[in-house]
Amino acid sequence: MTFHHYIFFISLTISQILFAADSPQISHGPMLGAVSENAAKIWLRTSTPGEVNCTLFEVAKPSEPIVKKVQTNLASDNTCIIPFDQLKKETQYKYVIRTGNSEQQGNFTTLGPSLSDKSIRLVYGSCYDHKDNKMKAGTSVFTEMAKRNGDLIIFLGDFPYTARGAKNELRKGNRKLREVIGFTELTSSTPTYGIYDDHDFGPNDCDGTHKHADEALATFKEYWPNPSYGLAQDKGIYCSFLVGDVEFFLLDGRYPARMKKKTMLGEAQYKWLCDGLKDSKSRYKVIVSGTQFGRAKSDGWAGKFYLDERNKLFSFIADHNINGVIGISGDVHRSDIYKLPIGKGQYFYDFTSGSLSQTHRLPPRPLPKEMIHSYGKKTDNNMYGEIEFRPASDNETALIFRSISAQNDVIYEHKLNPKDLSLD
Incomplete structure (x- = not known):
């Protein structure tokens, strides 16, 4: 090799290194969301603005891929949500997502009628501060949640924690959360949904009048691939979706909330919820709230x-x-079950997950008459909830709630029969 060739080779190598450093890489994700019979969404963030290529194909027919390209940009903090539609129901898919020289992949199965004859397993939690992981090195509460093999994951707010709910705080907090070991492994192939509570929307116990409310709403949409966000004529993050014989109603208890007007949901969302519950054909209807239905807290139900x-x-x-x-x-940093009378001999059960990382509150002593369970230990800080919804063919059990410690396994289990939910 001549001297001139050598200099050319060195220059080319340096150029390749610099190009690789400048090219976008996958920095966070992917996260799977909004899986239905014929659609799904995949969330991703890149290190710098750039093109993202996502290839989706049926596992049984890998030679017929669907390819989508999107561009990330600074305006949305280099995040993107890639939607796929016109998918086949009850079909297993694999996706491969690439940008620069980085690659990630995941898989999922679209929903279908046969799920109504099967148990549906929900794994859920709230209240995680990335600075407060009590798990041993190399693990996290998310690695333990993944072992439950849930059909879906829901995070119920205070996820992440901020002081003001400002855009820069929320973006930084969301990035830190997605860097915790096990989070991407949990969410890349399990449909994942989220809502916010007060600390990831604004100041403590806030309603929608705080000055960063619009920033908090916009940032939530950047980082969570939910099926939809509010209504065309009413801003918010609320939406509903089906998994088998279970319909989930994700609430927005912050953006439309007005303490002075004594409304958490606002007129439009309240009507949407009531209409949805009344029209639902599902055996189970799950109202997903950041705050408890039974605790007499200023910003709670x-x-x-x-x-x-x-x-x-x-x-x-x-x-x-x-x-x-x-x-x-969520919210309370403790695992609780409320049994609340609603009239005509019916009861409303509220199942609160423990805190994913925050120090737990001790249970009230004695338990109020409307509480049937409460668990919290200051030394057992990584907890989450699980509900197994049983099909109509099970005449004895409607659902099973489990309070789970990432360090000590199942702490408590509570079953409801069909009569408890007026299903008999």
């Missing part, structure tokens, strides 16, 4: 600002004989 709206909702459920309705919630 049983507090002074929102109690009337909660009681109105409960009366609607009872008056229209809507059965199979339960709630799931």
Whole structure:
């Protein structure tokens, strides 16, 4: 090799290194969301703005791929959500996503009618601060959640924690969360959904009047591939979706909330929820809330600002004989079950997951008459909830709630029979 050739080779190598450093890479994700009978969404973030290529193909027919290309940009913090539609129901798919010289992949199976004859396993949690992981090195609560093989994952807010709900705080917090070991492994191939509560929307116990509310709403949409966000005429993050014989109603208890007007949901969302519950053909209807339905906290359903709206909702459920309705919630840093009377001999059960990483509160002693379970230990800080929804063919069990410690396995199990949910 001559001197000139050598210099040319060195220059070319340096150029390749610099090009690789400047080219976009996968920095966070992928995350799978909004899987239905014929559609799915895949979320991703790149290190710098650039083109993302996603190839989706049936596992049984890998020679017929669907290819989509999207461009990330600084305006959305280099995040993107890649939607796929016109998919085949009850079909296993694999996806490969590439940008620069980085690559990630995952798989999923679209939904279909046969799921109504099977158990559906929900794994859910709330309240995670990336600085507060109590798990041993190389693990996290997310690695343990993955072992439950859930049909879907729901995060119920305070995920991440911020002081003001400003865009720069939320973006940084969401990135840190997605860097925790096990998070991508959990969410890349299991449909994942989210809502916010107060700390990942704004200041503590806030409603939608705080000055960064619009930033918080916009940033949530950047980072969560939910099926939809509110209504065309009403801003928010609420939506509903089906998994087998279970319909989930994800609430927005912050953006439309107005303490002075004593409404958490606002007029449009409240009507949307009531109409959805009344029209639902599903055996189970799950109301997903950031705050508990039974705890008398100022920003919670049983507090002074929102109690009337909660009681109105409960009366609607009872008056229209809507059965199979339960709630799931977070916020409290403790695992609780409330059994709340709603009228006509019916009860509303609210199952609260423990905190994913925050120090737990101790249970109230004695338990209030409307609580049937409460667990919290300051030394057992990585907890989450699980609900197994049983098919109609099971005449004895409607659902099984499990309070799970990432360090100590199942702490408590509670079963409801069809009569408990007026399903008999």
